[in-house]
Amino acid sequence: xxxxxxxxxxxxxxxxxxxxxxxxxxxxxxxxxxxxxxxxxxxxxxxxxxxxxxxxxxxxxxxxxxxxxxxxxxxxxxxxxxxxxxxxxxxxxxxxxxxxxxxxxxxxxxxxxxxxxxxxxxxxxxxxxxxxxxxxxxxxxxxxxxxxxxxxxxxxxxxxxxxxxxxxxxxxxxxxxxxxxxxxxxxxxxxxxxxxxxxxxxxxxxxxxxxxxxxxxxxxxxxxxxxxxxxxxxxxxxxxxxxxxxxxxxxxxxxxxxxxxxxxxxxxxxxxxxxxxxxxxxxxxxxxxxxxxxxxxxxxxxxxxxxxxxxxxxxxxxxxxxxxxxxxxxxxxxxxxxxxxxxxxxxxxxxxxxxxxxxxxxxxxxxxxxxxxxxxxxxxxxxxxxxxxxxxxxxxxxxxxxxxxxxxxxxxxxxxxxxxxxxxxxxxxxxxxxxxxxxx
Amino acid sequence: xxxxxxxxxxxxxxxxxxxxxxxxxxxxxxxxxxxxxxxxxxxxxxxxxxxxxxxxxxxxxxxxxxxxxxxxxxxxxxxxxxxxxxxxxxxxxxxxxxxxxxxxxxxxxxxxxxxxxxxxxxxxxxxxxxxxxxxxxxxxxxxxxxxxxxxxxxxxxxxxxxxxxxxxxxxxxxxxxxxxxxxxxxxxxxxxxxxxxxxxxxxxxxxxxxxxxxxxxxxxxxxxxxxxxxxxxxxxxxxxxxxxxxxxxxxxxxxxxxxxxxxxxxxxxxxxxxxxxxxxxxxxxxxxxxxxxxxxxxxxxxxxxxxxxxxxxxxxxxxxxxxxxxxxxxxxxxxxxxxxxxxxxxxxxxxxxxxxxxxxxxxxxxxxxxxxxxxxxxxxxxxxxxxxxxxxxxxxxxxxxxxxxxxxxxxxxxxxxxxxxxxxxxxxxxxxxxxxxxxx
Numbered sequence: 001x002x003x004x005x006x007x008x009x010x011x012x013x014x015x016x017x018x019x020x021x022x023x024x025x026x027x028x029x030x031x032x033x034x035x036x037x038x039x040x041x042x043x044x045x046x047x048x049x050x051x052x053x054x055x056x057x058x059x060x061x062x063x064x065x066x067x068x069x070x071x072x073x074x075x076x077x078x079x080x081x082x083x084x085x086x087x088x089x090x091x092x093x094x095x096x097x098x099x100x101x102x103x104x105x106x107x108x109x110x111x112x113x114x115x116x117x118x119x120x121x122x123x124x125x126x127x128x129x130x131x132x133x134x135x136x137x138x139x140x141x142x143x144x145x146x147x148x149x150x151x152x153x154x155x156x157x158x159x160x161x162x163x164x165x166x167x168x169x170x171x172x173x174x175x176x177x178x179x180x181x182x183x184x185x186x187x188x189x190x191x192x193x194x195x196x197x198x199x200x201x202x203x204x205x206x207x208x209x210x211x212x213x214x215x216x217x218x219x220x221x222x223x224x225x226x227x228x229x230x231x232x233x234x235x236x237x238x239x240x241x242x243x244x245x246x247x248x249x250x251x252x253x254x255x256x257x258x259x260x261x262x263x264x265x266x267x268x269x270x271x272x273x274x275x276x277x278x279x280x281x282x283x284x285x286x287x288x289x290x291x292x293x294x295x296x297x298x299x300x301x302x303x304x305x306x307x308x309x310x311x312x313x314x315x316x317x318x319x320x321x322x323x324x325x326x327x328x329x330x331x332x333x334x335x336x337x338x339x340x341x342x343x344x345x346x347x348x349x350x351x352x353x354x355x356x357x358x359x360x361x362x363x364x365x366x367x368x369x370x371x372x373x374x375x376x377x378x379x380x381x382x383x384x385x386x387x388x389x390x391x392x393x394x395x396x397x398x399x400x401x402x403x404x405x406x407x408x409x410x411x412x413x414x415x416x417x418x419x420x421x422x423x424x425x426x427x428x429x430x431x432x433x434x435x436x437x438x439x440x
Numbered sequence: 441x442x443x444x445x446x447x448x449x450x451x452x453x454x455x456x457x458x459x460x461x462x463x464x465x466x467x468x469x470x471x472x473x474x475x476x477x478x479x480x481x482x483x484x485x486x487x488x489x490x491x492x493x494x495x496x497x498x499x500x501x502x503x504x505x506x507x508x509x510x511x512x513x514x515x516x517x518x519x520x521x522x523x524x525x526x527x528x529x530x531x532x533x534x535x536x537x538x539x540x541x542x543x544x545x546x547x548x549x550x551x552x553x554x555x556x557x558x559x560x561x562x563x564x565x566x567x568x569x570x571x572x573x574x575x576x577x578x579x580x581x582x583x584x585x586x587x588x589x590x591x592x593x594x595x596x597x598x599x600x601x602x603x604x605x606x607x608x609x610x611x612x613x614x615x616x617x618x619x620x621x622x623x624x625x626x627x628x629x630x631x632x633x634x635x636x637x638x639x640x641x642x643x644x645x646x647x648x649x650x651x652x653x654x655x656x657x658x659x660x661x662x663x664x665x666x667x668x669x670x671x672x673x674x675x676x677x678x679x680x681x682x683x684x685x686x687x688x689x690x691x692x693x694x695x696x697x698x699x700x701x702x703x704x705x706x707x708x709x710x711x712x713x714x715x716x717x718x719x720x721x722x723x724x725x726x727x728x729x730x731x732x733x734x735x736x737x738x739x740x741x742x743x744x745x746x747x748x749x750x751x752x753x754x755x756x757x758x759x760x761x762x763x764x765x766x767x768x769x770x771x772x773x774x775x776x777x778x779x780x781x782x783x784x785x786x787x788x789x790x791x792x793x794x795x796x797x798x799x800x801x802x803x804x805x806x807x808x809x810x811x812x813x814x815x816x817x818x819x820x821x822x823x824x825x826x827x828x829x830x831x832x833x834x835x836x837x838x839x840x841x842x843x844x845x846x847x848x849x850x851x852x853x854x855x856x857x858x859x860x861x862x863x864x865x866x867x868x869x870x871x872x873x874x875x876x877x878x879x880x
Contacts, residue, residue, distance in 0.1 A: 027536045057508065057537035058548060064504035065547065068497065096467045097497035103690070103718065103741060106546015107505065108498060151717045154694040154726065250543070254594040277591040278543065279746045281721060282753055286594065301543060303743075306719045313722055 002078040007070045008038040013423040020195025025221035026249040030055035032354045035062035039118040049412040050118030052110045053325045053353040065111035082123040086145045089331040105303035116329025121409035130404040132365035140165035147335045151306045168370040183400040186382040192218035212399035215243035221251040231267040243270035254283045261291040271297040285316035300350035305335040312343040321350045324359035337371045352383035357394040358410040389417035442518040447510045448478040453863040460635025465661035466689040470495030472794045475502035479558040489852040490558030492550045493765045493793040505551035522563040526585045529771040545743035556769025561849035570844040572805035580605035587775045591746045608810040623840040626822040632658035652839035655683035661691040671707040683710035694723045701731040711737040725756035740790035745775040752783040761790045764799035777811045792823035797834040798850040829857035
């Protein structure tokens with residue numbers, strides 16, 4: 001018997017604030033970071049990898065939460081655990097004492113997500129398949145067993161969920177073949193950070209178009225004049241065909257979002273992302289009603305399936321943006337995919353940061369293969385940095401994600417990277433002031 | 441100049457699971473705990489005290505979050521900080537890197553609450569007043585400066601908030617005098633834990649009535665048959681006048697909550713508390729519509745003012761239950777009181793646990809003195825245990841909280857208690873298996 005023997009954890013941080021990569025209206029100077037966990041087993045050849053993406057300070061808090069889960073999984077029979085990933089999910093999310101710290105939100109919930117994702121990494125490796133393909137190989141009932149439908153029954157019964165998954169089994173082989181040939185569409189946010197000059201923005205937009213991206217995304221929300229200028233510049237440069245989305249990163253009040261959107265609508269906006277608080281279902285719905293037909297997108301900071309359910313119920317979003325590390329792992333993201341399928345809303349996963357592209361691509365491939373079965377309106381965010389730290393980095397070619405082929409969840413980082421960027425003792429950090437160039 | 445020199449933190453846990461005090465349908469065996477922080481200053485005579493209440497495992501995670509805030513306040517001029525408690529609140533809540541861990545929810549947000557509450561403790565001590573009376577001594581504009589109205593403007597403008605606070609200044613002296621004479625109404629949850637036998641329930645109910653409580657609360661939600669029996673027994677014993685509230689602690693799906701409530705309505709239920717997920721605004725509203733006129737109460741697990749705003753907008757609650765430790769301190773709870781006043785919904789604070797009565801009573805007294813200015817329908821939860829660990833424990837007499845008179849926020853624990861119940865090294869814990877009798 002192989003058993004789970006414990007965790008190795010790493011506080012990994014990249015000094016991205018030095019270049020303003022990742023700067024937006026809410027996050028002026030992030031240091032992209034990962035609270036990273038290696039799930040060790042009694043078989044040295046078998047380990048699972050997961051992480052929570054953070055933007056610097058507080059990465060240590062996230063690690064403390066991950067370590068709080070170690071006693072709950074250490075000693076478990078590995079294969080029995082992998083045979084019942086729904087069970088371990090319910091056990092971690094439902095731990096009555098830890099649940100108090102959320103419930104099902106924030107630091108503790110994301111930590112559970114990292115541990116569950118590490119278990120899915122192990123499960124896919126055991127099957128010798130990339131995660132998306134392993135998930136797509138499961139039957140409708142096996143998939144349903146992975147998911148906790150608690151608090152969803154008012155919009156999604158167990159029978160309805162099963163029906164969606166059974167429909168997803170039809171024609172699956174052909175879709176898997178298509179995914180392996182063509183991948184899924186990507187869009188790029190790399191050109192559009194708020195901290196970049198107009199010249200840099202222009203250069204990167206041209207590059208994005210040359211690279212074959214059919215959609216780019218620009219950050220907005222600091223200055224309306226600047227946004228009008230930057231969007232005018234982008235639309236002129238890209239012509240009428242390339243889609244341009246904008247992302248406010250939660251900075252607006254309701255009325256402000258509506259005013260801003262109306263000023264930008266002449267640039268033919270693909271979607272307005274995160275106009276206000278990610279908890280504000282009713283305000284997001286009010287904004288969407290007021291700015292229609294401009295689509296509204298949200299989800300990267302949505303804490304759990306209960307909030308996604310309500311965003312869909314309230315008609316608040318046109319585009320649902322799941323994140324691989326915000327919720328309780330692959331399990332809860334399957335619940336999110338089922339909710340989106342029920343409401344017929346396309347899922348366009350949030351990515352970027354460090355490792356988010358690697359992790360979330362599997363959910364997009366799986367969604368097309370076996371849940372939504374549709375590709376129209378679906379595209380996955382792509383930001384081309386920090387991929388070199390991963391053992392099986394995500395690959396985008398001609399504006400499309402290439403189907404991952406290595407066994408596992410693509411969440412494993414190189415040991416050398418874990419050590420080099422270890423905070424605060426790694427060589428990159430020694431002698432610096434630490435994370436937070438935006439200062440205290 | 442007195443400066444803030446740093447934190448002392450304590451992981452304090454009480455082995456309450458041994459007696460099933462605090463057992464409910466969601467939390468079968470809590471070990472009441474506090475992630476406790478003493479804010480130290482360069483003046484030995486001045487320190488502030490705050491904490492996050494948890495129920496055992498994970499208390500260390502909460503402490504890690506509190507410690508992550510230490511660099512943000514260490515070195516600040518104490519009096520300048522106390523002169524601008526709105527400013528420090530916005531700085532901590534708005535820290536762009538730490539914000540990613542919520543935003544404004546869960547472990548990180550509660551940690552910010554503990555630090556802010558410790559600062560309010562210091563501010564009230566500086567004024568030589570109990571916190572409620574110090575808050576009540578402030579002008580409408582000074583109070584408004586404490587509050588972050590971000591994301592509230594669609595229902596509460598700055599002008600409206602100021603108007604509520606200015607109205608609250610009228611007749612204030614008379615209300616303060618009344619509070620000092622009569623206190624505020626309490627209700628008791630002590631009899632109603634799920635883990636208690638019928639005999640114990642009956643004995644405690646009689647005791648509660650003899651002690652002068654006009655309302656008791658019973659936990660429900662594990663077995664409908666048991667709940668019908670226990671409520672029948674309680675109603676028979678108490679007669680028709682004593683109010684009986686019930687608390688489901690989030691265990692129901694929407695339809696289940698409605699069915700359960702209809703079975704219990706013959707017992708004349710004062711309110712149904714937390715019928716479902718605390719994030720589920722729309723389901724709570726649907727439940728309220730279906731079970732009217734039975735009132736619905738919620739809030740102890742509401743993550744922030746944005747969720748409270750929506751519960752009120754959606755008409756989801758008849759009773760708003762703020763908690764002293766769940767949100768970003770006194771600042772955000774003043775925002776919550778303003779929202780409740782705007783919608784005319786009574787605030788009946790959640791308490792119990794360890795220190796929650798001590799901390800939240802100040803907000804109830806302040807609410808009556810200077811915000812809602814009403815007492816009808818307002819009552820504060822009371823559970824009579826663990827008060828002996830506090831330097832200025834909350835006092836309830838003849839079913840009413842006595843106005844706190846000691847300077848400060850009543851959040852300071854005895855050093856002997858901090859040491860005795862220190863986890864895992866304190867004498868109470870040495871030689872045990874640790875928190876979590878429900879087993880891991």
